Amino acid sequence: MSSDEGPLRGSVDRNPGRVVGVVLGMLALALPLHAGGEKEAERSGGWRLEQAASPYLRMHADNPVEWYPWGEAAFERARRTNRPLFISVGYFTCHWCHVMERESFTDPEIARLLNRHFVAVKVDREQRPDLDQAYRRFVEETAGTAGWPLNVWATPEGKPFLGGVYFPPEAEEGQPGMKGLLREVVRRWTEDEEGVRQGAEEGAALIRRGLTVDPGGLRSDLPRRAAKALRGEFAPFQGGFGTAPKFPRPADLLFLLGRGEDEADMARTTLEAMAEGGIRDQLGGGFHRYAVDPDWRVPHFEKMLYNQALLVRALLAAGERYGGDRWAEVARETLAFVERQMALPEGGYRAALSADSARPERPQGSAEGAYYTWTWEQFTQALGKGERRAVAAARFGVKPGGNTGESAELGRANVLYRARDREAVAEELGLSPEAVDRHLREARTRLLRARRQRPAPPADDKLVAAWNGHMITALARAGGALGEARYVRRAEKAAEAVWDRLVDPTAEPVRVRRSALPGQAGPPGAAEDYLALAEAGLALHGQTGTGRWLARARALADAAVEHFWDGGNGGFYAGGPTPAGEWLRTKPFNDNPLPSANALGARVLAELGARTGNQEYRRRGQEAAAWMAARIADEPALGTYLIADWNRLRALESRE
Structure with missing residues (x-):
């Protein structure tokens, strides 16, 4: 753990x-x-x-x-x-x-x-x-x-x-x-x-501890040392970093995809393994939060909005680097899942879908993965005993005794993953590739129909500001990278909903709520809420050129500085004062699983400085980067979202 x-x-x-x-x-x-x-x-x-x-x-x-x-x-x-x-x-x-x-x-x-x-x-x-x-x-x-x-x-x-x-x-x-x-x-x-x-x-x-580090300068060796540290953790045959449990770590993937060929290949291998593995819902799309095994096959089954958003960005980056349709296909499927399962009627996107759901045979109880896993009997009931079942079982690694190994919680269940490609399935079963494709299309339709009869995983309908900010950014970037305006329209629709429900523009400076349920406002926002929404505004401004998105990004960034800036050391506190006192205020610096407030702040302020020519934005962006750089100096791989933009941030320092 x-x-x-x-x-x-x-x-x-x-x-x-x-x-x-x-x-x-x-x-x-x-x-x-x-x-x-x-x-x-x-x-x-x-x-x-x-x-x-x-x-x-x-x-x-x-x-x-x-x-x-x-x-x-x-x-x-x-x-x-x-x-x-x-x-x-x-x-x-x-x-x-x-x-x-x-x-x-x-x-x-x-x-x-x-x-x-x-x-x-x-x-x-x-x-x-x-x-x-x-x-x-x-x-x-x-x-x-x-x-x-x-x-x-x-x-x-x-x-x-x-x-x-x-x-x-x-x-x-x-x-x-x-x-x-x-x-x-x-x-x-x-x-x-x-x-x-x-x-x-x-x-x-x-x-x-660590809040009052000496900021110093933006060392040029941080990206190189971060990449070296990730190389030391990398699993070359399975993808990902470290052993089980395996987390997507999208900030690391985005950072590596901007590096040299050998380093970017770590990200490509990881994304390929995840796209083929059980961590990706092979029927309904979207990614589960993490895998409990080193091969990405057995997930922990909750689906978080932020995972979808940040992994879409990594998939788009892989597509821009390597070309081809496979990355765009997975990105589109993920965004389709989000629109289908995570869009809220009031606008914006819900926080998550639960890992636990009721078993069809025991609706009063709940179990992890009950909605997504298959016993051999359930698989057979959906597909029959003929060639269709044989093709789907070979493709998705389904076995009569289950494929989840020693998992006591999942028992004899199967998690669908891409065990073989179509050519290998065709050769194994003596079928043509066209016959395999036909059987797989029919199998997917039948399996989805059977799955929809099960009790659905409970949904957390909180509208979370920061997570919606990340999804808006992903949608805006998808519109540009894929050349499809529908994604930009969805991003604008979500951004308007979040602004209406979570932002008080009449306050001076503006105030953001962390979250809301229908008819209920949640607690005050954290620094990451202001800054992720500001980043989303910049992404929309970049795609549309519409001035209101830049104005909103500026208002949110200004408010983040007002509410959370550490005037003594630079950088952003995570949240505001608490009943426990000032001693409980911390400053975030770890960029996985979500970009930290200080990485977001440094990049947002730097971008605002570039778009507006405002030197104050540039100065504060450099100060946030300097504080975080000092905090991660011994472990630079903690700050990969920050140092993915390192050249521009260092250029700010040279102007001081």
């Missing part, structure tokens, strides 16, 4: 997490509780989340745990009662978040412990990326790994002293259980509150 911010890349929300902490040390899980706590609230359970503008928070509203949303009310109660905070961070499409909700947060004993001795706070990481980044950094620094659900114990001021990922209700296989952890935290807080608070100061310092 690893983090998608900081030294490790690509966070996962599966597999049990390790407990970590700077205070607790070895846990004595059987120690008794000390009495304490205030009277029960007039209403019990998670009712405070009922009206949240977040499907993830709402799914905890029926829990017996007395959840609070992040905010002053939770901090006020914690300070007044001198109780530790229990801060649990997750998101709607996270499989293990659902598991922990079912196992632990509906457990009466766990609820009693949390309600009596803690103030429990639920956070949607997709609504509060700044909080997720801060607390995930603490867990990553103290455990070496992090993911979701992310669970942190903190002082009433929000300073963390213990954290981990998934915990079962009871200890198992050497892993702590929630009940034992809660008892031990209560004991330590009761017997040694001062010691716990001292450890929490160290935890807060871990979160702040």
Whole structure:
């Protein structure tokens, strides 16, 4: 398990997490509780989340745990009662978040412990990326790994002293259980509150570490060293970087596609493997979030809007570099999936489709990948037992015993991937290529028809500003790269919807909401929301020449500087002030899985400077780049979205 911010890349929300902490040390899980706590609230359970503008928070509203949303009310109660905070961070499409909700947060004993001795706070990481980044950094620094659900114990001021990922209700296989952890935290807080608070100061310092690096200059060797680091991680036969789980890492792909032939070939190999693998939905289009195996065959099945947007950009870049129709075909199929499955009736695009869905034979329960996987019996029922099934099975690697290996969760299921090309299938079965094509067309139609009869994966209908910004940019660039104006029209339509629903242009400077549900505004936007939408405005201006898109990009960039700029060190904070205080504000610098606010800011400001001639934009763009360059100096591959534009950013420095 690893983090998608900081030294490790690509966070996962599966597999049990390790407990970590700077205070607790070895846990004595059987120690008794000390009495304490205030009277029960007039209403019990998670009712405070009922009206949240977040499907993830709402799914905890029926829990017996007395959840609070992040905010002053939770901090006020914690300070007044001198109780530790229990801060649990997750998101709607996270499989293990659902598991922990079912196992632990509906457990009466766990609820009693949390309600009596803690103030429990639920956070949607997709609504509060700044909080997720801060607390995930603490867990990553103290455990070496992090993911979701992310669970942190903190002082009433929000300073963390213990954290981990998934915990079962009871200890198992050497892993702590929630009940034992809660008892031990209560004991330590009761017997040694001062010691716990001292450890929490160290935890807060871990979160702040690295914010005040000396910016220095924009070193010319960063791109070369980043490419070398990626070469060291590259899997030449499977594509991708590192071992399982395998993440797309689109910023890395975009960076490499702008480099020399050997380096660009790493990106091409990776995109080819992903396009052929199970991480791509071979029937319905679109990409799943990551693969759990090194060969891209078995995905973790949620589909995120940002993955589609950024991978389309990588596919377009590959098409521009290498030519041919294959890259355009996959890009078009991905955009068609987005329009078909992720477009919202109110305009813009929904955040995600869940990994879990109901099994057709057991609609009251849910399982990971139930919508997308096939048993041999289901495959046969859809296709029959003849030549058509033989062709489809050979093409998609379907086997009677399943093709997902040792996956306990998927059992004897099959994930469709492109196991053989049409010529190999034809030779194996003694058929003509034309017959193979005919059978595959019929098989796809039948399989899709059968799949549509299944319960669909639940959708997270949040309109997320930054993610829509990335999709608008992808659509605008697709219109230019593919010469198809329909994509630019879709981009403009989505941009207008986002502007209408998430942007308050009457504020001075403009204000952006992070997200919204129909009829409900979400929390204030993060820096990445302003800057991703500004980048989208620039992309639309570049395609249409329409002045309002440039004006909106300028207004958003100006507001980002006003709300998030670090006047002492340069660069952008992730979010605004919080009830916990200024110490919780972090500055993003990792460009995977999403471009960081500082990479976006540096590039947006540089582009605005070029289009308007405004020297202030150029200066701030250079300062944001300089701060981030210093932060990633030892690990430049963390900043590939930034350094993909390195020559232009260094040119800004030379003008200073």
